Amino acid sequence: MKKIITFIKKHDIIFIFLILTILLLKVTYNININNNDELINFLNIYKMSNGLTIYQDTNVIITPLFFYLGEIILNIFGNNILVFRTYNLILSTIMYLLCYQILKTLNVNKRLSMLYTILIVMFTYGIIGAGANYNILAYIFFQLGVWLILKMKVGTKKDIFQGIILFLVFFSNQKLAAGYFAALVIYALWNKNLKSLIKELAVTAILVGIYFIYLYTQNNLYNFINYTILGISEFGARNSIFKSSFIINIIPVLSAVFTIAMYITLAKLMSKYEKENSKKYIKELKTMLIFSLCTLVLIIPIVNVYHMQLASVLILVTFMYEIHLFIYPIINNEKLPAITSAIIGILLIIMTILSIKEIINYTKIVNEIPIDSPLYGSIIEDDLQKDIEDVTTYIKNSDKEVIVLSTYAPFYSIVLSDLDNNEYDWALRGNLGTEGEEGLTSKVKKLKNTQILLYGDEENSEIYQFVFDTANYIKENMKYIGKIHSFSIYETVD
Numbered sequence: 001m002k003k004i005i006t007f008i009k010k011h012d013i014i015f016i017f018l019i020l021t022i023l024l025l026k027v028t029y030n031i032n033i034n035n036n037d038e039l040i041n042f043l044n045i046y047k048m049s050n051g052l053t054i055y056q057d058t059n060v061i062i063t064p065l066f067f068y069l070g071e072i073i074l075n076i077f078g079n080n081i082l083v084f085r086t087y088n089l090i091l092s093t094i095m096y097l098l099c100y101q102i103l104k105t106l107n108v109n110k111r112l113s114m115l116y117t118i119l120i121v122m123f124t125y126g127i128i129g130a131g132a133n134y135n136i137l138a139y140i141f142f143q144l145g146v147w148l149i150l151k152m153k154v155g156t157k158k159d160i161f162q163g164i165i166l167f168l169v170f171f172s173n174q175k176l177a178a179g180y181f182a183a184l185v186i187y188a189l190w191n192k193n194l195k196s197l198i199k200e201l202a203v204t205a206i207l208v209g210i211y212f213i214y215l216y217t218q219n220n221l222y223n224f225i226n227y228t229i230l231g232i233s234e235f236g237a238r239n240s241i242f243k244s245s246f247i248i249n250i251i252p253v254l255s256a257v258f259t260i261a262m263y264i265t266l267a268k269l270m271s272k273y274e275k276e277n278s279k280k281y282i283k284e285l286k287t288m289l290i291f292s293l294c295t296l297v298l299i300i301p302i303v304n305v306y307h308m309q310l311a312s313v314l315i316l317v318t319f320m321y322e323i324h325l326f327i328y329p330i331i332n333n334e335k336l337p338a339i340t341s342a343i344i345g346i347l348l349i350i351m352t353i354l355s356i357k358e359i360i361n362y363t364k365i366v367n368e369i370p371i372d373s374p375l376y377g378s379i380i381e382d383d384l385q386k387d388i389e390d391v392t393t394y395i396k397n398s399d400k401e402v403i404v405l406s407t408y409a410p411f412y413s414i415v416l417s418d419l420d421n422n423e424y425d426w427a428l429r430g431n432l433g434t435e436g437e438e439g440l441t442s443k444v445k446k447l448k449n450t451q452i453l454l455y456g457d458e459e460n461s462e463i464y465q466f467v468f469d470t471a472n473y474i475k476e477n478m479k480y481i482g483k484i485h486s487f488s489i490y491e492t493v494d
Contacts, residue, residue, distance in 0.1 A: 012110055016100050016117070019348065020093045023121060026355040027128040028089045030362035033081065033378040035407040035463060038131025040426045042084045043410040045070035046374055047419045049079055055223035059423040059431050061231055065171040066134035082366070082377025088132035095136055096121055098143040099317050105150045106284055106321050111340040112328075116320040118347050123316060124309040135298065135310055138173035141165055142180055143314065146291045149187070150284060159196050163203020170208065174228060179297035186290050230434035256293065256315045262322040263289050281325065288318040374414050383486075384411075390485040391453065392416055400491070401450045405471065407463045408455060428465035441470045445477075448494055452478065453487040461486075 033039060044058045048071040054064050070087060077083045099120055103113035127136070145165035152158040166184065170177035188197035215221040263285050270278035292314035299307045362379075369376050380388070387408070392415050395402045404412050409425050412418070423432050423440060432440055444452070452474050455461045462468075478490035 013097070013101075016114060017093060017097055019114075020096050020117075020121070021089065022355055023118070023348075023351045024089055024092050024096075024128055024355075026351065026358045027125055028092070029082075029085055029366075029377070030358040031129050031379065032381055033375070034384070035410075035461075036130065037133060038084075038088075039410045040407075041066075041070075041132060041134070042081060042374075043414060043419075043425060045074055045084070046079060046414060049074045050417075050419055052419060053218075053220065055227055056220050057420060057422060059227055059426060059433070061227045061431050062134045063171050063174050063177075063228060065168070066132075066137045066173075069137070070132065080371075080374050080376040084132055085377060088128065088136075091132060091136045091140065092128050095140050095143065095313065098140060098147060099313065102143065102147050102150065102288075102317055103321065105147060106288075108321065108324055111337060111344065112324065115340055115344050115347075116317075116324070118344065118351075120313060120316045120320065122347075122351075124313055126305050127310050127313075130306050134173050135176065135307075138169050138176040139295070139310060139313065141168040141172060142176060142291070142295065145169070145180060146287070146314065149287055149291075154193065154196065156199070159199035160203055162196075163200040164207070166200060166204040167207040170204070171211070175297060175300075176295070179294040180291075182297070183291045183294035186294070187287065190286065190290065226433040227431070231430055231432060231436065256296065256312065259289065259292070259315055259319045259322060262319070262326070266322060266325055285318075285322065285325075288314070288321065292318045375411075384408075387485045387487075388412065388415060391487060394484045398451065401447075402453065403447075403450060404453045404487070405467075405474070406453065406455045406487070407466055408461075427467045427470065428463065429467060430465060432467075437467045437469055440467055441473050444470060444474060447492050450492045451481075452490045452492075453484065454490065456483065456486050456488050 044054070044060050045067055047058055048054055048067060052058065054060055054067055060067060070084070073087050074080075074083055077086070096117055100113050100117040103116055104110065108116065142165075145162060148158070148161050148165065152161065162184065166177065166180055169180045184197060184200060188194055212221060215224050266285060267282050270281055295311045295314050298311040365379060366377060369378065369380070388411050391404065392412055395404075395412065395416060395418075403421070403424050405424060405427055407426070407428070409421070409427075413421055413425050427440060429437055435442075454471055454474060474490050477493075479493055481489050481491050483489065
């Protein structure tokens with residue numbers, strides 16, 4: 001037993017990575033696929049792995065690193081949902097592993113760092129069920145940047161690393177990059193170190209410039225700017241939304257408020273006591289507070305459970321650290337390691353049993369979809385499966401061009417390998433570039449010899465960002481000719 005404990009202590013990163021992987025299995029694979037971010041992110045990477053070009057053939061509105069990495073993974077291991085969900089598992093595990101690393105860097109012992117990390121996982125489980133996502137990749141780089149700031153001394157090497165990190169966050173998600181940029185500026189001003197900030201931004205500017213030159217040589221720079229920048233105004237103006245759920249979903253928001261209050265309290269207390277260590281603690285707390293609160297940029301303009309929980313991961317790390325500074329001096333005694341191990345053991349047993357149960361259930365139904373299908377690894381409800389079968393058969397047999405204008409469109413593009421549909425595959429407000437929904441309606445007006453399929457119950461079935469105005473134009477100006485399963489069929493009047 002002593003040898004096992006010694007091995008775990010020595011190789012704690014490997015051990016924690018495996019533990020987190022097991023815990024996250026519960027919410028990674030055995031979930032239904034639907035018209036959500038997982039579906040469109042998979043479709044866009046699937047398109048790229050089949051030879052299409054990001055921004056040119058897809059209306060991706062996010063900077064590209066997540067999609068480039070996904071393309072490589074799918075090309076190597078298999079073009080299907082199972083591999084894509086494994087991509088999600090790897091990214092999510094790394095994100096939580098960095099929580100553990102940051103806590104250790106803050107001088108929280110390994111047992112308590114593990115316990116705090118498990119609690120953070122429990123509070124933010126909802127993130128994983130949304131599938132592999134550019135937000136998580138960007139968040140990983142954000143966390144990595146925070147960890148390096150805590151670890152590295154001020155100097156040129158640190159400035160170069162931070163410049164690279166800012167670029168990687170930007171290259172993964174431009175919105176979170178705005179948060180990281182703001183954090184670097186506030187951190188530099190608070191520490192009166194503008195020279196470092198200028199160096200960091202110079203490194204980032206050089207890397208961004210190199211990527212822009214690459215896009216220009218590929219005749220893809222305008223497409224990149226059109227989707228990732230010019231469509232932002234419509235996205236923000238027409239997609240603001242607030243969704244609330246159970247009390248556990250507002251814990252992250254409450255923790256942000258408590259985090260600020262606790263920082264103020266701790267800073268005042270530490271300024272009076274332990275003067276040798278107080279400056280170090282206050283500096284670390286200040287760093288964590290600045291960077292963690294800047295992740296809240298993720299909830300703009302869509303405040304829902306997913307964005308709230310993801311934005312709160314670093315806030316919860318900061319919150320756990322503050323609680324640790326409050327209670328550790330009080331509860332630290334010879335029994336604490338045993339108590340901590342017991343709590344960790346109980347939580348791990350419960351969560352591992354739940355994960356194993358989900359994986360067993362998953363293995364029983366995963367093979368219902370053929371292994372050579374790109375949808376292999378997904379779980380599709382019977383009604384949706386029937387929809388896919390009927391509509392794909394109808395499209396194959398039609399003598400007209402058929403467009404599925406719905407957030408369910410990716411299913412039919414994937415199954416039919418009809419991948420060159422650009423914005424019709426994900427017709428959402430904010431995903432249509434500078435022309436927006438009006439531009440899409442104009443394109444629809446020019447269609448000839450075409451049928452358009454609209455989901456019968458749009459208000460309750462389509463994502464709130466769906467182009468409802470365009471759909472209404474189709475209903476009012478095109479000929480209704482019947483239904484195919486859940487879809488209404490409209491035909492152009494030539």
